[in-house]
Amino acid sequence: MTNHPVKKLPTVGDLGEQGILDVILPLLDSSKAALGPGDDAGALAVSGAEVIVSVDTLVQNQDFRLVWGSGFEHKAFDIGWKSIAQNVSDINAMGGVPTGAVISLSLPQNTTIQWVRDFAKGVSAAVEGLGAQRLSIIGGDLGKASEISVTTTVFGECEFGKILRNGAKPGDRLAIAGRVGSAGAGLAILDSDKQWENWNRSVARIADSQCKPTPPLESGPRAAQAGASAMLDISDGLIRDASRLAKASAVNVNLKSAVLKKFASRLDPAATLLGIDPMSWILDGGEDFGLLATFPQDVNIPEEFTVIGEISAQAGRRALVKVDGHIVNGSRGFDHFPVAADR
C-alpha cells in the first residue's frame, strides 16, 4: 500500500465508455443469452408464444440516497441488487420466471470506477442470491447524467399462465408470501436521526431489508401452478396494493389485523427505536416485494403463503379495502406524484 491519503480514485470520466464496459461486462453473466451485449441489440431465447416484460427506474435522492439521515451510506452493491430485485418481483407476481434483463445506467462524470464495479457485483449477486437461475443480462446502455439513475427491464415466461390482478372472486382467500413491512421500517430507520453506528444487529437487519429486498421468487410460479385467481407484488404498501387488486377485480378485500399483528412483532426493534406503531409499516410500507394473492376455496394454498383475509362481493360503486370490517383509504402508501387530496 502506498501512502497517498488524498489520492483521487479513478472515475467514469477518466476511463471512457469502452473502459467502463470492460469493467462491468465480465462481472455479469450473459452466458445464457441467445446474444449478449456488444451488438446493436441483444437476443433473448423464448420457449413459448409470449414474453412478459417489466421496467422500473431507481433515481438518486428519490428511490435511494447516497447518504441517509442516519449517516448510513447506501452501497452501490445494494443499488445493483435492488434494480434486479424489484423487477424480477414483477415477473414473479405474474406467476412467471425471469429469463433476461437489460440495464440502462446513467452516471455523473465523477462516479468512481469502484462504484460501478460494486454496482455490477450487486446485479450479479441478486440474480444468484434471489434464485433467478434462468436470467442472463443481455444488454444495456451507459450514459451521463447529473444524478445516478438505473432503469432495468426484465423479461420472463409464464409456464402456468399469467396471473393478473383482476381474477379475484368473492369467497377467495387472500394470502401473502415473503416479507411485509420490513423495507418500510428499514426506510424509516435509514432516514431517521438515529445514527447508524449505534444500531444493534436487529435494527441493522431491518434497515438492510430496504437496501436489499428479497422477493420470494419461487412462490409466484408455485401460486400460479396451485391455481391462484389473482396476484400482485406489494411494492407500494399492503393497503394500496390490496386496493389495486380490489379495484381490478371489482371486489372487496377484507383483512384481519390479528394475523397481520404477528408480522408486526418482527419489526419491534425498529418500532421501539423510533417510537412508531409497527402496524403502520405492515399496512403502508412498500418495497419488500412480497406477494399478495387470492386463492379459490378448492385450491391448496402453497405452504409459504399466510392467509390474511378474504374476498367478498363489492356492494356499492367502489371496491373497498377493510381491516376488521372498517373501511380504509386505499390510496395510502407510496405514490411517485402524491396529490395533496389523496393524503
Place this chain on the structure above:
Amino acid sequence: MTNHPVKKLPTVGDLGEQGILDVILPLLDSSKAALGPGDDAGALAVSGAEVIVSVDTLVQNQDFRLVWGSGFEHKAFDIGWKSIAQNVSDINAMGGVPTGAVISLSLPQNTTIQWVRDFAKGVSAAVEGLGAQRLSIIGGDLGKASEISVTTTVFGECEFGKILRNGAKPGDRLAIAGRVGSAGAGLAILDSDKQWENWNRSVARIADSQCKPTPPLESGPRAAQAGASAMLDISDGLIRDASRLAKASAVNVNLKSAVLKKFASRLDPAATLLGIDPMSWILDGGEDFGLLATFPQDVNIPEEFTVIGEISAQAGRRALVKVDGHIVNGSRGFDHFPVAADR
C-alpha cells in the same frame, strides 16, 4: 378564452401518478400487445424462438436541452419521437422488425401535464410515422427525478436472421441507407449562436433532423433478406461506427470521399451559416440512425443503399478505417464518457 396571463399550467405534481397515466395511456397504442399496461408486467406476443432487445436513455442536458444555445425550445413531442426512433433503429440494424416497447419516464415535479401529453403524442407519432406497424407499447414506469430522463426498451424479431457487426469479409462492399450527417449538422445549428428566429427553411429542416431522426425502418430487414454480411446503425458517427464494424469483423474499412461529398452537399445551408466543412458532419456526426452495412460481391444490394467503400483484409494488429487510403482515428465521434487521450 379567459384572460389570465400568469395562470399556472397544471403539473405532474398536481395530478398524481394515476392521473398522469390517465393522460398518457389513451395516447399510446397498446392494442396489439398480448397484455398492455396496468398489471405488474405487460406481455409481448412472440412468433419465433428469439426476441431481440435494445435499450437507450435520453437525459436532459446530455442528450437534449430544453432550450438550446440558438434559443430553440426542444419540444416534448420530439423527445417522445426520438426515444422511439433511436431504439427501433437498433432493431432495424439487426435486420429486425420492432414488435413492442416499454418506456420509463422520470420527471421533475414541475413538469406540465401539457409536456407529458406532447411527449406521448411524439411516441405515438414516431411509431406511426417511422412505419413500425407491429410495435405496441406494452408497459412503462413513471417516477420523479430532478431532470427529465426517458429510457425506452424496444423488442423485435428477425425474420431473416440476426445481422451482426462481425460478419464483414474482404471484398464486401460497404453501403449506407438513410441520412448521414444531418443530425450532427442539426446539433451544431441548435447549439450555435445563430438565433432560431432567423433560420431559413433549409436550415430549420436540418435542425429538425437532430430533433426528429428518421431511421430507414424497412431497409434493415431488406438488407438482411438480400444477404448483408454485417450491419449496424450510425449512432455515434460514420467513422466511429465503421471502426466498430472493422474491429468486430477484424477487417479494414475503406471509404471513398468522392461519394460522401455528394451527401455533404445537402448540408451546405448549415455549413454556410456556421462556416464549417460539412464533411466533418458526414464523418463524425451521429444520431441520424442511418444503416451501415456490408454486402458480399454476389449480393444484389437493395436500391436505397449507396456504396461508399469496400472491405479489405486486416494487415496489421489493428483493424483500420481509411478514407481514400489514409488511416483515420476510429475513436472520433460521440462517446458518453470521452477520455482526453482519445480526442
